[in-house]
Amino acid sequence: MAVEAPSVSPKSKEKVKDAFERGWNVIVWNDPVNLMSYVVYVFQKVLGFSHKKATVHMLEVHQEGKSCVANETKEKAEHYAQQLLHFGLKTTIEKVKS
DSSP states (O other): OOOOOOOOOHHHHHHHHHHHSSOEEEEEEOOSSSOHHHHHHHHHHHHOOOHHHHHHHHHHHHHHSEEEEEEEOHHHHHHHHHHHHHTTOOEEEEEOOO
8 A cells, every 4th residue: 555645735845945044144233231252252152153253243243233143044043043142142033035
């Protein structure tokens, strides 16, 4: 007896595709609380940045008000955002506009 695979709706296919595309930005926002050296430390610890790269992003946050620190799949972007939030950095994710 042959078993047919269940059909997948186009809407479900789009949700799966959306979740696994590297189309999600992780944005860190400026705040008046955290020291610049602490932000550099967190970027190195959570994102694996070199000291130089972490400093560049920290300065962008400080001077521009925000910095896109990663572009990942939705799941990985959410993971990074949760880790950064855990360290006290204001963080959001946003879908990249096509």
